[in-house]
Amino acid sequence: MQYTDLSTPIRTIMTPGPVEVDPRVLRAMSNPIVGQFDPSFTTIMNEVMEMLRSLFQTKNQWAFPVDGTSRSGIEAVLCSVIEPDDTVLVPIFGRFGYLLTEICERYGANVHTIECEWGTIFKQETIKQKIEEIKPKIVAVVHGETSTGCMQPIDQIGKTCRKHDSLLIVDAVASIGGVEIKVDEWMIDAMIGGTQKCISVPSGLAPITYNNRVEAVIQARKKVERGISTEEDQQLELARKHHFIKSNYFDISMLQDYWGPRRLNHHTEATSMLYALREGLRIILEEGLDQRFRRHLYHEQALITGLExxxxxxxxxxxxxxxxxxxxxVPDGIDPEFVRSTLLDQFGIEIAKSFGPLEGKIWRIGTMGYSCRKENILFVLGALEAVLLQHGASIHAGKATVAALEYYTEQAATSVLSV
Amino acid sequence: MQYTDLSTPIRTIMTPGPVEVDPRVLRAMSNPIVGQFDPSFTTIMNEVMEMLRSLFQTKNQWAFPVDGTSRSGIEAVLCSVIEPDDTVLVPIFGRFGYLLTEICERYGANVHTIECEWGTIFKQETIKQKIEEIKPKIVAVVHGETSTGCMQPIDQIGKTCRKHDSLLIVDAVASIGGVEIKVDEWMIDAMIGGTQKCISVPSGLAPITYNNRVEAVIQARKKVERGISTEEDQQLELARKHHFIKSNYFDISMLQDYWGPRRLNHHTEATSMLYALREGLRIILEEGLDQRFRRHLYHEQALITGLExxxxxxxxxxxxxxxxxxxxxVPDGIDPEFVRSTLLDQFGIEIAKSFGPLEGKIWRIGTMGYSCRKENILFVLGALEAVLLQHGASIHAGKATVAALEYYTEQAATSVLSV
Incomplete structure (x- = not known):
């Protein structure tokens, strides 16, 4: 069989990821390969760590990507700290809360959950009370829940965690790079981001950061691979009182020896993906975090204005x-998947469905990273209106795009934001 | 701080990976992002599966990449089949044999090993006898051991495994795409490849394949995530008698639901890396497996001729x-790392050191994939000679490159190989 040249269509991707990627990031991946211990590559590794610290607003030494998609970072952090029968508290307000419980359970944790209706969030006070009550070793919480489009405020939880020596672990896959998160100020002990959402880098890396409190737990479980370990490593291992980490690939004590000054071989870092992440982070810092967060709010408002x-x-x-x-x-009488496929087939626009109890009930429109641009907002509003009208939905014709356009015009006259 | 444009040096990479990548593969990654369930993307997923089957010489339904570096594929396969206290046999003839034992131990296996001196391999008869003796559930073996440059023949082991209902799992990270491996004919139950070596695609994906015997083990442990599971899934799970798989990310029963017709969301496939893998595989099949294996032998011989x-x-x-x-x-009195750094700094050539007992004793020169080209062989021989002479090694001056050149000239006159 003959395979043709790769020829992908141009899409307007208005989902919660993977989203469109700045052409500069796409080009960065075309740089030739260099070896993983080539000084020119370890320089890139160090630069990425530095830029991640800025993005995460942290002074943590450890900030680097795990080589895998977003959930690889979540699993790496959780499995590196969870020992069998550890108590973990997971507040659930959508699908990805369940993912956290599922990972914790697989690694033998004693998982406590609190749940609220999908589409709502918890008062921080409720989470804090539960921490006071069960004093978990770990509190694992989703920040931006893409399945419901909700965001859980978490700036007040860290203090309660410190009081009970609990570790606060935050899944910020859907929010990092689009919404403000202050790792140090909010006393977050470990956080996981995703590349393919607001960072606007292709899927395949999961940036994480963690502080000294987490590092202490991990170091107590340290293991160095036979075949590359020294006698000193082996003696330290024998003296170890804690369970070793169940996964080799996700063993953060080993990843740390690779990303740190020891540069101990673990995996072979994903060269081209790291090029992409470096360029994606560079673009974020060039735009500036404040400006970037304002830009996300600005276009979100235009979208909401049009939809309403x-x-x-x-x-x-x-x-x-x-x-x-x-x-x-989804309006009454409308087939949600038929609308989605018409948008994709006729307009080249992708919007998302949801999961579980919300499947078939809502569409999810992302405004993330490089996809979060004026022309995309205007295009998706016009396209959605046309498709809904064609399918007989009772909506107000001719209003959506005009409303968004008026919003943009007004904002341009009054705002200092350069978007 | 201002970060400059990414500007990587051009290297001649003669290590066992990551190696140089065909410019066509680098360009493929610059294609724009499409959504993970976009039909244009699922078509690419299916094409990659089809091409992997050709590369692996298998009719297995399941052949797809795990999203992570090579060892992520190894861990995914091992952790998906190993249940606590399962007996695993690992023949060790270098560092990566230890890696297999380490992963198996972490997942609770009862690991038996046989070891031979680094630089040698086992008679297949020895491995077969051990299988007869301990009747392991799993035999996990490295095919190409990069730490010692040795290759373990494995074509006769599968039959003995079938006799005792053992699963034969092969780590072919360093050999796949450079050396013949016949998954079906050799009765290999599961195999893991690496992208950054003879496949010549950047690090970041780990192609795997497995047959019905492995699938049966995995399906008995099946779990579908809460939040996306149906009632039927949950009932099947309750009826399950086996331990669930410890890792969520590496749970092959879930990966299979994502790569198969059910297309059940697990992770977000690494878009650009999959573009690269598709192009890399296309180039391999365009060259032809037989021709590709001959090319690797052909340049290896030129290198050996020059070194000797x-x-x-x-x-x-x-x-x-x-x-x-x-x-x-490494010749007596020569500092191996000084030679390596001179090669890198002055010539832009990278060769590798080794690990553990061989560190400082040998250099390892890779001839893999796109790096395995005539000009690279000639360049590395000339450069190595110059550096060794400059450092006072007692070698024969002026012989190496000429010998390789003569080899190439002779071969060109007599061979049918087009290289």
């Missing part, structure tokens, strides 16, 4: 909304 | 040699 002008109903509490994902209820 | 003409001694038994890695003993 069309007469559509947003899903979820307005005050709990994740600025990078907008959930819209 | 220089008066250097190869490490390891000649009959056990892995054609894609050539190990050379």
């Amino acid at each position: 002008a069309m007469g559509l109903t947003l899903f979820g509490e307005a005050q709990s909304k994740l600025p990078t994902v907008t959930c819209v209820e | 003409a220089m008066g250097l001694t190869l490490f390891g038994e000649a009959q056990s040699k892995l054609p894609t890695v050539t190990c050379v003993e």
Whole structure:
């Protein structure tokens, strides 16, 4: 069989990821390969660590990507700290809360959950009370829940965790790079980001950061591979009182020896993906974090303005909304998948469905990273209106794009934001 | 701080990976992102599966990459089949045999090993006898051991495994795409490849394949994530008698639901890396497997001819040699790392050191994939000679490159190989 040249269509990707990628990032991946211990490559590794610290707003020494998709970072952090029968608290407000419980359970944790209705979030006070009550070793919480488009405030939880010597671990896959998160100020002990969402780098790396409290737990479980370990390593291992980490690939004590000054071989770092991450982070810092967060809010507002002008109903509490994902209820009598496939086939626009109890009930429109641009907002509003009208939905015709356009015009006249 | 544009040096990479990548593969990664369930992307997923089957010489339904570096594929396969206290046999003839034992131990296996001196391999009869003796559930063996440059023949082991209902799992990270491996004919139950070596695609994916015997073990441990599982899934799970798989990320029963017709969301496939893998595989199949394997042998021979003409001694038994890695003993009185850094700094050439007992004793020169080209062989021989002479090694001056050149000239006159 003959395979043709790779020829991918141009899509307008308005999902919660993977989203469009700046052409500069795509080009960066075309740089030739250099060896993993080539000084020119270890320089790139160090630069990426430095830039991740800026993005995460942390002074943590450890900030580097795990080589895998977002959930590889989540699993790496959780399995490196969880020992069998450790108590973990997971507040669940959507699908990805369940993912956290699932990973914790697989590694033998004693998982406690609190749940709230999808589309709502917890009062921080509720989470804090539960921490006071069960004094877990770990509190694992999703920050931006893409399945419901909700964002859980977490700035007050860290202090309670410190009081009970609990570790606060945050899944910021869907929010990092689009919404402010202050790792140090909010006393987050470990955090995991995703590349293919607001960072706008292709899927395949999971940037993480963790502080000294987490490092102490990990170091107590340290293991160095036979075949490359020294006698000193082996003696330290024998003296170890804690369970070793179940996974080799996700053993952060080993990743740390690779990313740190010891440069101990573990895996072979994903060269081209690291080029992409470096360029993606460089673009983020060039734009500036504040400006970037404002840009996400700015286009989110344009999208909401258009959707409401069309007469559509947003899903979820307005005050709990994740600025990078907008959930819209499917109007009565409309086949949600038929709308999605028409958008894709006719307009080249992708929007997302949801999961579990929300499947078939809502669409999810992402406004993330490089996809979060004026022309994309205007295009998706016009396209969605046309498709809904064609399918006989009772919406207000001719309103959505005009409303967004007026919003943009007004903002341009009054705002200092350069977007 | 200002970060400059990414500007990587051009290297001649003669290590056992990561190696140079065909410019066509580098360009493929610059294609724009498409969504993970976009039909244009699932078509690419299916094409990659089809091409992997050709490369692996298998009719297995399941052949797809795990999203991570090579050892992620090894861990995914091992942790998906190993249940606590399962007996695993690992024949060790270098560092990566230890890696297999280490992963198996972490997942609770009862690991039996046989070891032979680094630089030698086992008679297949020895491995077969051990299988007869301990009747392991799993035999995990490295095919090409890059740490010693040795290759373990494995074509006769599968039959004995079938007799005792053992699963034969092969780590072919360093050999796949450079050396013939016949998954079906050799009765290999699961195999793991690496992208950054003879496949010549950047590090970051680990192609695996497995047959129905392995699938049966995995399906008995099946789990579908809460939040996306159906009632039927949950009932099947309750009826399950086996331990679930410890890792979520590496749970092959879930990966299979993502790569198979059910297309159940697990991770977000690494878009650009999959573009690269598709192009890399396309180039391999365009060259033809037979031609590709001959090309690797052809340039290996040129390299050996040159090294021996220089008066250097190869490490390891000649009959056990892995054609894609050539190990050379460091001459007396020469600082091996000084030679390596001079090669890198002055010539832009990278060769490798080794690990553990061989560190400082040998250099390893890779001839893999796109790096395995005539000009690279000639360049590395000339450069190595110059550096060794400059450092006062007693070698034969002016012989190496000429010997290789003569080899190439003779071969060109007599051979049908187009290289």
